[in-house]
Amino acid sequence: MFGLIAQRNSTGTIWTPANICCVQFSSLSSHLLAFGSADYKISCYDLRHTRIPWCTLTGHGKAVSYVKFLDSDTLISASIDNTLKLWDLKKTSLEGLSPNACSLTFCGHTNEKNFVGLSVLDGYIACGSETNEVYAYYRSLPMPITSHTFGSIDPISGYEVSDSKGQFVSSVCWRRKSNMVVAANSSGSIKILHLI
Incomplete structure (x- = not known):
C-alpha cells in the first residue's frame, strides 16, 4: 500500500477550475468518485473515463463542504448555505448540469x-x-x-x-x-x- 504513495506519477488526474472542498469514493462501486467544490457544484466521475464528469449536480447556493454516498443511487451533500441535499443519481444528465436530480433539501441546522x-x-x-x-x-x-x-x-x-x-x-x-x-x-x- 505504501508503494502507491511513493509512485512518481499518478494513475490518473482530474482537473477542475474550482477549489475542491471534499472528495468521496463510493463504498458500493469501485469506479465512482464525487467531489464538492467552492463553485457550489458536485462533480461525479467514473474512474474508467476521467476526461469529463458523468454528471454535475447544481442547486447549492454556496460552497459544497461534504459529499457522501448514501447508497449506489443516492448522494448527500452539505453546503455552507445551511442545507443538505439528497441527489437521485438516476435522474442525472450525461450532458451539462443536473439540477433536477435534487430530490430533497434538508433544513434545520x-x-x-x-x-x-x-x-x-x-x-x-x-x-x-x-x-x-x-x-x-x-x-x-x-x-x-x-x-x-x-x-x-x-x-x-x-x-x-x-x-x-x-x-x-x-x-x-x-x-x-x-x-x-x-x-x-x-x-x-x-x-x-x-x-x-
Whole structure:
C-alpha cells in the first residue's frame, strides 16, 4: 500500500477550475468518485473515463463542504448555505448540469461559514451545526428527526454550561451497524450519542 504513495506519477488526474472542498469514493462501486467544490457544484466521475464528469449536480447556493454516498443511487451533500441535499443519481444528465436530480433539501441546522461534518448510515444523516448542536435527519424527511445541544466546559468548575460562545459541532461519524454517532465540537468536547 505504501508503494502507491511513493509512485512518481499518478494513475490518473482530474482537473477542475474550482477549489475542491471534499472528495468521496463510493463504498458500493469501485469506479465512482464525487467531489464538492467552492463553485457550489458536485462533480461525479467514473474512474474508467476521467476526461469529463458523468454528471454535475447544481442547486447549492454556496460552497459544497461534504459529499457522501448514501447508497449506489443516492448522494448527500452539505453546503455552507445551511442545507443538505439528497441527489437521485438516476435522474442525472450525461450532458451539462443536473439540477433536477435534487430530490430533497434538508433544513434545520445552521451552517454559514464552518465545515460542520457530515456522516451517513442506513438512510440516517448526521451533521453538525454552528449553534453547537448535532442534528440527525432521515433520508425521506426534510426536517431533523432529533438534535443534541453541546454545552461548553467551564474552565473553573469543569462542569458543562449552556453558554457555547461561538462554538460549533465540527465533526460527526456514525458507528457501523449501530445507532451510535460520535460528535465533536470546536472546543474539543467529544460526545457519543445513541439515536433512539
